[in-house]
Amino acid sequence: MRIFDTLSVTEKELDTSDRVRIYLCGVTVYDDSHIGHTRTIIVFDTLRRFLEFQGIKVEFIQNFTDVDDKIINRAVSENVSADSISSRYIANYFVEFDRLNVKRADVYPKATEHIGDMIGLIKTLIEKNFAYVSSNGVYFSVSKFHEYGKLSKKKTDELVSGARVEVDETKKDPLDFALWKFADGEPRWQSPWGPGRPGWHIECSAMSLKYLGTDFEIHGGGRDLIFPHHENEIAQSEAYSDKNFAKIWMHVGMVTINGEKMSKSLGNTKSVDFVLKKWGANIIRLFCLSGHYSKPIDYAEDMLKETITKWRQVENCYYELVLSDNLQANPEDMTEIERTTNETKKEFIDALNSDFNTSLATSAFFKLVRATNQLAASERLVSSIAGTVLPVLEQMLDILGLKISKVTEEEKNKINDLIDRRNMFRSQKKFQDADAIRKEISDMGIVLIDHKKKVLWMKQERIGAEG
C-alpha cells in the first residue's frame, strides 16, 4: 500500500513485510473531544482495520497528554487536582470512542507515567550538546540540529524573523523549545536539573521510542501538528538516537465548520458527545471517510443528512440479504452479481491501497449496495445471491467500522408475529388495523418492506437528527 509522506512529499510504499508500527498523537485531556479529533482517530482506526484485514500485524500506540498548562488551569478553576481532570477526560474518551466503534490501541501511554523516560532522553540530549539548562528550564537548541524544518519546510531564519515566536529571555535562541520547565506548583516531578514538568513535545519522542523503537512505519496526527509539534519531535528523537525517527508521516486534514477551522481555541467545536447524539457512530464514520484524509472536510448539516440517506440504503441492503428466500438464483443474475461483487471488492481494496482513498473505496461499497438493492427491488434477490454478496459486504462494513443495528431472537419473533397479524388484516382489507400494527412495529425501530409476495423488515438505527 502506498501512503503520502509529508516529510518526503511523495507517496511511499508502506513496508508491511514484518509488522506495521503506528504512533498516533492523541488528545490533551483537559476538555471534551470534538469532531476534529474524531476524524483523525477514525481515519487511523480505519487504516488499522484495513491492514489487519489483510493479515498484517499492527502495533498501534496512541498517547494521552495528561500534563499540560491547560489541564492545570482547568484544575485550578474547578479547584480539583490536575489528575482528576485528566482522569475524567480519559474516561470520557473511552466511552465516546467505544461508541464510535474505534478499536482500542495496543497501548495508550500517558505522559505522567513516562517522566523517567523523558528525563533519560533529556539527559542524553544535554550530554550530546543538543540541549542546555537555563534559569527557566531545559531547552532544545534548534540551531544544533541542522535538519530542523525538514518536515514543515520552514527555514529557521524565516522562523526567527516571524514575530510570533515566544519571547523568553532565558533562551539562547527564540526558536529553542522547552524540554523541561521548572515549576513550583503541582504537578511537578524531580529531575537532575530541578523540580518541574516536561515540555509537550518530549513526551511523544519518549513514548514512541519506548513502545515502537526508532524508524517505525507510520507517525500520524492532525495537519496542525506538523509545526511545531512533529518538527520538534523529529529534532529531539533524531538528535537523541542518530537514527531515522519514522518512515512515513501521515497527516489528516482539518475539520472545518462553515469553512472555518474548528478548534478549541476558536470555541466553535462540535463535541463527540453532541455529534454522537445527533448523528450516531455510522453517520459520523461515513462522514469522516467521505473525502480524502489529507484534505479538509466541512461539517455541514446538509452533508450529514445526505449520509443518513446512504446509510438507510445500507441497512436495507443488509436486511434484504439476511432475510432472502432460500432459493437458487437464475444463472444470469448469479453471473452478474458475482462479477459485480468481485469488481467492487477489488475497487474497494485498490482504492485503499492507493494512499488510503476512502472516498473511492466507499463509492465502490455503495455500488455493491445498489446492485443488491436493484435485485431486491425486482424480486430477484435470493439466498444464493446473498451467499455471494454478504461476506464481501460484511468485510467492507468491518473495515469501515460500520455496524448494522441488530435485533434479538425475541424481538425477531415478535416482529414476525406482528407481520403475520398485519398480513391477516390486510387480506381482510382491514387497513386501519393493519396500519396500527405497522405503527407498533415502527415504534420498535423496525421498518417494513412490502414486497410483492412477502413482507421483509429492517432495523433502522435511530438517529437524533431525525427526531
Next chain:
RNA sequence: GGUGAGGUGGCAGAGCGGCUAUGCGUUCGCCUGCAAAGCGAAUCUAUAGGGGUUCGAAUCCCUUCCUCACCUCCA
C-alpha cells in the same frame, strides 16, 4: 511576508494525458390498499481565467485570479 495544499456539474467528491467515476439533490415514474423503504428514467455533459506543449489535457508547463491551512496552544 514565508511555506504547503487546493480551485471539477445545484451540492459533495474521485480521476491526474485519450474511454468525461460515484453519490446526493431535483422532476417524473414503478411498486403499494395507502405509505415507507427500495428501484428506474430524466435532468446535469462540469473541469477558475488566459496562454502553451501534444494528434489529443480536468490531467503536463507558464501565467493571472481566488480559497484554505500552518508559521502561537491546537487532531
